[in-house]
Amino acid sequence: MSLQKLSLNKVFGGEHVRYEHQSEVLSCTMQFAIYLPPQTKKGQSLPVVYWLSGLTCTDENFMQKAGALKAAAELGLVIVAPDTSPRGKGVPDDPEGAWDFGLGAGFYVNATQEPWAKHYRMYDYVVSELPALIEKNFLVTDKRSISGHSMGGHGALIAALREPERYQSVSAFSPICQPTQCPWGEKAFSNYLGSQREIWLDWDASVLIAKASAHVPMLVDQGSADHFLAEQLKPTALQDAASRAGYPLTLRMQPGYDHSYYFITSFIDEHLRFHAQALLKSR
Numbered sequence: 001m002s003l004q005k006l007s008l009n010k011v012f013g014g015e016h017v018r019y020e021h022q023s024e025v026l027s028c029t030m031q032f033a034i035y036l037p038p039q040t041k042k043g044q045s046l047p048v049v050y051w052l053s054g055l056t057c058t059d060e061n062f063m064q065k066a067g068a069l070k071a072a073a074e075l076g077l078v079i080v081a082p083d084t085s086p087r088g089k090g091v092p093d094d095p096e097g098a099w100d101f102g103l104g105a106g107f108y109v110n111a112t113q114e115p116w117a118k119h120y121r122m123y124d125y126v127v128s129e130l131p132a133l134i135e136k137n138f139l140v141t142d143k144r145s146i147s148g149h150s151m152g153g154h155g156a157l158i159a160a161l162r163e164p165e166r167y168q169s170v171s172a173f174s175p176i177c178q179p180t181q182c183p184w185g186e187k188a189f190s191n192y193l194g195s196q197r198e199i200w201l202d203w204d205a206s207v208l209i210a211k212a213s214a215h216v217p218m219l220v221d222q223g224s225a226d227h228f229l230a231e232q233l234k235p236t237a238l239q240d241a242a243s244r245a246g247y248p249l250t251l252r253m254q255p256g257y258d259h260s261y262y263f264i265t266s267f268i269d270e271h272l273r274f275h276a277q278a279l280l281k282s283r
C-alpha cells in the first residue's frame with residue numbers, strides 16, 4: 001500500500017500532512033490527514049489518537065477547526081483524521097443526495113447490504129486497515145486512543161467497546177449514543193445492515209457497553225444547547241446502560257454549548273490530556 005502525499009503544512013513545530021492511498025477494505029482511493037508533532041523529527045516514536053469526524057465531514061474539518069494541534073505538539077501525540085466514508089467513482093450515495101447518509105456518512109460500520117457492502121466498511125478501515133498503514137509508514141508506537149464527534153463520537157465508542165485491546169482510552173463529543181433508536185441511526189443501519197433490528201445491536205454503543213470485555217477509560221462531553229441532543233444523540237441512554245453495567249463512564253453535560261466545532265475547540269485540550277495520560281502510562 002503506497003502513500004501519495006497531497007500537501008504539507010508546518011504547524012507548532014510539527015507537520016500536518018494529507019495523504020491519499022488505495023484502501024483494500026473500502027475498494028477505493030481514500031484521503032487522510034496526520035499531525036506529526038515536532039518530537040517525531042527528533043526520532044521519537046509517539047502514540048496515536050485517531051479522530052473520527054461527524055456527518056458531512058472529511059479529514060479536513062477537525063484539522064482546520066478543532067484547534068487541537070498546539071496541545072498535540074506539547075503532549076507528543078500524533079493525530080490521524082480519516083475521511084467519514086468511502087468516496088470516488090462507483091461508490092454509491094444516498095439516492096436523493098441527503099447529507100445524513102451515504103457519502104460523508106459511513107457511520108463506521110461494515111455494511112452487509114447491496115449496494116453498500118462493497119465499499120462501506122468504515123469500521124474495518126478505521127480500526128484495522130488505517131492503523132496498520134500508519135504503524136508501517138510513520139514513527140509511531142502501537143499505543144492508540146480514539147475520539148470523535150457525533151457520528152464519529154459513536155464510531156469511537158463502538159471501536160473501543162468492540163475491540164478494547166486496541167485502545168488505551170476513548171472520548172467523544174456529542175456522540176450519537178443509541179443509533180438503533182434515532183432517525184440518523186435508523187436510516188443508516190436499515191440501509192447498511194438490513195431490516196433485521198437485532199443485527200443492529202452489535203453496532204450500538206448503548207448495547208455494547210453492557211457486554212464490554214474490558215473497561216477502556218471513557219470520557220464524553222455533550223453540550224446542553226445542542227439542537228440534535230434530544231432527537232438524535234440521547235446521552236442518557238449511554239449513561240443508564242453504563243451505570244447498569246458498572247462501566248466507568250465520565251459524561252459531562254456542558255451548559256450552553258451547541259453541536260459545532262466551537263464546542264469541540266473549547267474542550268479538545270482536555271480530551272487530549274485525558275488520552276495522553278492513558279497513552280503515556282501504557283508505554
Ligand SMILES: N[C@@H](CCC(=O)N[C@@H](CS)C(=O)NCC(=O)O)C(=O)O
Pocket residue numbers: 053054055056057061065099149150151259260261
Ligand atoms: N449539514 C448539516 C449539519 C451537519 C453537521 O452538523 N455536521 C457536523 C457533524 S454531525 C459537522 O461537524 N459539520 C462540519 C463542520 O462543522 O465543519 C446541516 O446543515 O444541518
